[in-house]
Amino acid sequence: MLAHFIVALRSAGIPASLTEYLTLLRGMKEGVADYSVDDFYHLSRATLVKDERHLDRFDRVFGEVFKGLEPPEGDLTRTLPEEWLRKLAEKLLTEEEKAAIEAAGGFDKLMEMLKQRLAEQKGRHQGGSKWIGTAGTSPFGAHGYNPEGVRIGQDESRHRRAVKVWDKREFKDLDDDVEIGTRNIKLALRRLRRFARQGAATELDLPDTIRATANNAGSLDLKLVPERHNTVKVLLFLDIGGSMDDHVRICAELFSACRAEFKHLEHFYFHNCPYERLWTNNRRRRESEVSTWEVLRKYGPDYKAIIVGDAAMSPYEVVQPGGSVEHWNEESGQVWLQRILGHFRRSAWLNPMPQPAWDRYHSAVLLRQIMENRMFPLTLGGLDDMTRELSR
Amino acid sequence: MAGFRSTTSYIASRDLEVAVNAAVTLQRPLLVKGEPGTGKTVLAQEVARALGRNLIEWHIKSTTKAQQGLYEYDAVSRLRDGQLGDERVHDIGNYIIRGKLWEAFAADEQQVLLIDEIDKADIEFPNDLLLELDRMQFHVYETRETVVAKHRPIVIITSNNEKELPDAFLRRCFFHYIRFPDRETMERIVQAHFPDIKQELAREALNVFFQVRGVAELKKKPATSELLDWLKLLMIEDLPPEVLRSQDPRTAIPPLYGALLKNEQDVQLFERLAFLSRRQQR
Numbered sequence: 001m002l003a004h005f006i007v008a009l010r011s012a013g014i015p016a017s018l019t020e021y022l023t024l025l026r027g028m029k030e031g032v033a034d035y036s037v038d039d040f041y042h043l044s045r046a047t048l049v050k051d052e053r054h055l056d057r058f059d060r061v062f063g064e065v066f067k068g069l070e071p072p073e074g075d076l077t078r079t080l081p082e083e084w085l086r087k088l089a090e091k092l093l094t095e096e097e098k099a100a101i102e103a104a105g106g107f108d109k110l111m112e113m114l115k116q117r118l119a120e121q122k123g124r125h126q127g128g129s130k131w132i133g134t135a136g137t138s139p140f141g142a143h144g145y146n147p148e149g150v151r152i153g154q155d156e157s158r159h160r161r162a163v164k165v166w167d168k169r170e171f172k173d174l175d176d177d178v179e180i181g182t183r184n185i186k187l188a189l190r191r192l193r194r195f196a197r198q199g200a201a202t203e204l205d206l207p208d209t210i211r212a213t214a215n216n217a218g219s220l221d222l223k224l225v226p227e228r229h230n231t232v233k234v235l236l237f238l239d240i241g242g243s244m245d246d247h248v249r250i251c252a253e254l255f256s257a258c259r260a261e262f263k264h265l266e267h268f269y270f271h272n273c274p275y276e277r278l279w280t281n282n283r284r285r286r287e288s289e290v291s292t293w294e295v296l297r298k299y300g301p302d303y304k305a306i307i308v309g310d311a312a313m314s315p316y317e318v319v320q321p322g323g324s325v326e327h328w329n330e331e332s333g334q335v336w337l338q339r340i341l342g343h344f345r346r347s348a349w350l351n352p353m354p355q356p357a358w359d360r361y362h363s364a365v366l367l368r369q370i371m372e373n374r375m376f377p378l379t380l381g382g383l384d385d386m387t388r389e390l391s392r
Numbered sequence: 393m394a395g396f397r398s399t400t401s402y403i404a405s406r407d408l409e410v411a412v413n414a415a416v417t418l419q420r421p422l423l424v425k426g427e428p429g430t431g432k433t434v435l436a437q438e439v440a441r442a443l444g445r446n447l448i449e450w451h452i453k454s455t456t457k458a459q460q461g462l463y464e465y466d467a468v469s470r471l472r473d474g475q476l477g478d479e480r481v482h483d484i485g486n487y488i489i490r491g492k493l494w495e496a497f498a499a500d501e502q503q504v505l506l507i508d509e510i511d512k513a514d515i516e517f518p519n520d521l522l523l524e525l526d527r528m529q530f531h532v533y534e535t536r537e538t539v540v541a542k543h544r545p546i547v548i549i550t551s552n553n554e555k556e557l558p559d560a561f562l563r564r565c566f567f568h569y570i571r572f573p574d575r576e577t578m579e580r581i582v583q584a585h586f587p588d589i590k591q592e593l594a595r596e597a598l599n600v601f602f603q604v605r606g607v608a609e610l611k612k613k614p615a616t617s618e619l620l621d622w623l624k625l626l627m628i629e630d631l632p633p634e635v636l637r638s639q640d641p642r643t644a645i646p647p648l649y650g651a652l653l654k655n656e657q658d659v660q661l662f663e664r665l666a667f668l669s670r671r672q673q674r
Contacts, residue, residue: 019563023418032414042410050562052425052569219475222468 005065009048012061016048023047037066233264235299235344237278239309240269247352247378251308264303268295271326272313273333273367274340292336296343304390305340305347311364311375312353318366337370348386349375355382402431402438403573403580411568412439421507421525421547423562426570429615432550435570436506439548446499448545450492451508458520461493461507462530462539484534493524497541505545511554518561526564573616575602585620589627596636597623600646604653609661614652622651 002025009016024047027033033040041062049058208223215221238252255265268278268290278295281288316323318333341347349367351358355377358364368375374389376382396412398404404412412435415422424432440447450461470487473480480486490498496505510518524530528541549565551557573581575598582594601622605613614622625648626636635647646652653659 015559017563023420027414027418030417032410032417038406039410042407043414045407046411046414046422046566046568050423050557050559050565050567055569220468220472 005044005061006048008061008065009058012057014049014054014057014061020048233299233303234266235295235303235305236265236267237274237305237307237309237340238267238269239272239307247310251350251352251378255306266299270309271324272309273317273324274307274336275324275327275329275333276331276336292340296339299344301343301345303344305344306350306386306390307340307347308350308352308378310353311349311351311358311367312361313363315362315366318363318370334366334370337367341371346390347371347374348389350378350382350386351375352378396439396442399438399442401584402434403577403584404435404438405571405573405577408435408568408570411566415548415566416443416546418566419528419544419546421549421565423549423551423557423565423567424570425551425553425567427572427613427615428552429617430570430572431616432570433506433508436504436508436548436550439546440504443504443546445502445504445546447504447506448492448496449506449508452510452513452517454512454514456513456517458513458517458524459491461491461521462524463491463494463532464489465534488532488534493521493530494539496545497528497539499545500542502543503545505547507547507549509552510549511551511557515555518557522560522564578616578619581616582619582623586623586627589623590633592633593626593631593636594623596633597626600636601652604646604662607661607665610653610658611655612653612658614654618652618654622648625651 002021006016006021024044027043027047028040033043044062045055045058049055203225205223205225208225209221212221212223213219234255236252236255252267255267266280268280270278274292276292277289278292279288280290314323314325317325318337321330321332322328323332349371351364353364358368358375364375374386376386376389396404396409396416398409411422414420416439424435426432436449437447439445465484466487466489470481470484492505496503525547528544529538531538578598578601579594582589582598586594597619601614601619604610629648631647649659649662653662
């Protein structure tokens with residue numbers, strides 16, 4: 001029965017191994033779980049899950065596999081926020097739908113169905129939330145009844161002991177499939193770190209040691225070179241105020257997360273294309289404005305400039321003086337971009353838009369030309385390529 | 393089985409207790425993750441105290457090497473002794489410096505070994521400790537001896553998730569993720585730390601605290617340790633609970649906020665929120 005559990009876990013994408021399974025069995029034999037289902041749940045979780053992102057998935061699989069294991073102290077249907085659902089349904093259902101419910105066996109039957117469907121959905125959740133919520137055919141979906149809102153046993157459970165711990169699904173926010181990119185971010189962080197860590201550890205300065213030892217009449221005098229610190233300095237230019245805000249934010253967070261690894265990391269914001277003014281804080285745009293010239297003067301050519309944006313705009317915003325959508329720019333975006341590129345020895349453009357879509361925008365093609373092809377998608381591979389390009 | 397339970401000074405959830413007990417019983421390392429300030433490091437101290445064991449702490453830095461936990465061979469002082477004609481030089485064992493792991497292995501009774509913030513170290517660090525933590529033994533090449541643990545220590549490893557740990561390493565550990573405590577647990581924690589705090593003050597402070605945590609845009613959300621620091625300050629200053637309750641928007645920033653907000657952007661954010669609520673009141 002437990003082997004079945006392991007298989008279920010593995011097929012849900014939790015990398016539980018044979019070793020861990022054996023550990024679990026040993027733990028049970030040693031009496032760690034002590035015949036309590038909750039403890040068994042805790043024990044198996046500590047043994048089989050090694051990553052908080054998998055905790056929610058584990059809860060779901062556990063609930064599925066050990067359905068009915070719990071003594072029937074609490075009726076599941078009762079712990080559903082039934083009152084609420086009933087009211088909601090009465091308010092929102094049309095007469096025909098109500099009739100349909102009656103035909104399906106009344107409200108209790110409906111609840112039963114819902115429970116069943118939720119259970120099914122647990123199994124196929126990874127594919128997305130399309131199950132409950134597709135237009136109209138399901139009585140639940142019609143009122144925007146999404147599984148996040150339902151959480152069997154959540155609301156009322158606090159006061160009742162009968163709830164199953166795993167049904168609370170407290171680790172939902174940590175699951176990586178829910179949000180695109182969460183997992184990627186971690187891997188991406190690793191790549192960025194590798195990029196940032198270019199210093200070497202403390203090392204023996206051999207020539208100097210020999211010289212000093214000789215000076216010291218042959219008794220050893222060690223000379224060490226101080227550890228070289230991370231030398232990578234980064235300027236981030238972020239395109240903000242458009243459809244790509246989320247991605248840009250992810251990107252900014254990504255870099256901030258490894259801020260400690262960079263010697264310097266500065267953010268600047270622009271809209272669509274950098275012009276003569278940038279700003280350092282998007283919320284206080286007015287007050288935090290800095291002139292691009294000033295940025296170029298302040299940060300030396302050894303900074304690596306990374307521009308993040310979708311590069312999708314009207315071509316005029318790039319090539320035409322006065323083409324900016326927000327203000328009158330004396331010089332075109334192209335001129336400013338080339339100034340930035342000319343100043344910093346290493347620069348790259350990160351584009352959160354999928355690469356195949358780039359060619360659809362004239363501006364993206366243009367900018368890519370200006371960047372001399374150093375435009376990279378915001379993917380792991382893209383980050384890799386960018387890193388390689390920048391650290392060359 | 394003399395298990396690990398919540399103590400008067402450390403409130404552990406049931407799942408944490410089970411995880412610790414499993415690690416103790418099966419003699420495998422326990423890996424603890426969680427938000428900073430939720431008591432990962434303190435856990436090791438409490439486990440040591442609860443089980444009446446000695447605690448050996450090994451704090452990991454970015455420059456720490458796995459070898460340093462086992463032993464280091466001090467070739468330089470041997471060379472120097474050789475030049476000075478010291479007798480000690482003939483025994484290489486004189487120059488082997490024991491690391492924390494060796495200390496734990498050699499002790500006459502079982503020890504609790506804390507490997508703190510393992511993710512700070514180089515990415516290969518956990519891999520280099522695989523065999524040592526699994527078999528609890530290692531080989532000293534210089535003296536050709538194998539050090540075997542007299543008593544397998546209870547190993548507690550904390551991680552802040554800055555790096556991913558290798559699968560092979562994870563497979564050998566138990567894992568526990570310390571969740572941020574809910575309000576009830578938090579009340580118990582506060583009670584455990586400040587048994588004579590005024591009830592009213594504690595309640596108001598917790599209200600403010602969870603409000604602060606509820607602001608979604610905070611860069612660094614205050615955690616348990618920050619709350620405890622703040623409460624201590626509040627108690628030292630002997631502020632009346634009314635100050636915390638006041639709905640006066642001018643004081644929308646909690647008093648002594650320095651203990652809760654650790655980032656100037658967060659403070660600014662709060663000032664802005666205060667400003668907004670002032671405007672709404674007009």
